[in-house]
Amino acid sequence: MKAGVKYGIGLTVVVGAIAALWFFMNSIQSPREKIKENGVHIDVENLGFYTKTGRIAGKVYRPTDDTLHRYPVVIWSHGLGENAARADEYLRAIASEGYVAYAFDFRGGSASSASKGLTTKEMSVKTEIEDLKEVLEHMKSLRYIDKRNIFLAGDSQGGLVSAMVAVSESRSVKGLILLYPAFNIPDDGRARYPKAKDIPDSTVIGGTTVGSAYYKDIRNLNPYKKLSRFGGEVLILHGEADTIVPVSVSETLEAAFPSATLKKIPGAGHGFSGSARKTAIAAIREFLDNQ
Secondary structure (H helix, E strand, O other): OOHHHHHHHHHHHHHHHHHHHHHHHOOOEOOOEEEEEOOEEEEEEEEEEEEOOEEEEEEEEEEOOOOOOOEEEEEEEOOOOOOHHHHHHHHHHHHOOOOEEEEEOOOOOOOOOOOEOOOOOOOOHHHHHHHHHHHHHHHHOOOOEEEEEEEEEEEOHHHHHHHHHHHHOOOOOOEEEEEOOOOOHHHHHHHHOOOHHHOOOEEEEOOEEEEHHHHHHHOOOOOOOOHHHOOOEEEEEEEOOOOOOOHHHHHHHHHHOOOEEEEEEOOOOOOOOHHHHHHHHHHHHHHHHOO
8 A cells, every 4th residue: 555545544533533523522511400390391401612722611491392393582691790500580481482501601701610721810891702603603503502592692792792792793693682781881891991901900890800901802893783684683681770770771772773672670780689680580581492
């Protein structure tokens, strides 16, 4: 056998082995946990995958059914300093409506992030947009996902990120659910550091240490600019007592989207709990039922 042929066969074997390993690493799931929500049986399992720049870790909730069935999906993005676990109650409710629900940790999104590849000092709105796009593409590749019915959801900074990805990937995203979306982040950054040279190496925001990249990446960002391009239905939920992201931010958002509904929750602040969370979950259920 000629040396060139041997080399070619060897290279093919190596490439095949790498491809098989990559497929295996991106298909690892934990044993399923079975729960029941609103009378519906739901399977819950860890779902992670590797990217070119790290690894995304998350958890998927889906109705217990024939695995050949294709479900609409809601992809949830958490706020700054949080992780996917904070969305558990929302994900349970979403899955009980006949949807697959997936929440993941942003790389560097918090000190407790299970995703790998960035620290909190390297994370920015830009890197989170990149992460969500990776997640969107991965979810579209799963056999049980209905690619025609993909919704993005997010709270606070995760709401800002979800909206921006929905606009740039409007052909893939059918609708949006936004909880107290932090569209004021760029304005707050410019007010905090009027000149680029003022941006320090690190800043603590709500207990999370971010780096200079965080403020540099949002310095020239106008998140409202292209919202009119998104034609899907949008549900916005915002507490009237929110002092971190004023409800006026969501009032501006409602007017910017072609088809958006803002539901204000009296007495609720930034982050929903108790009766405010129950109100939000009921609104999300109704929104999904109508899709």
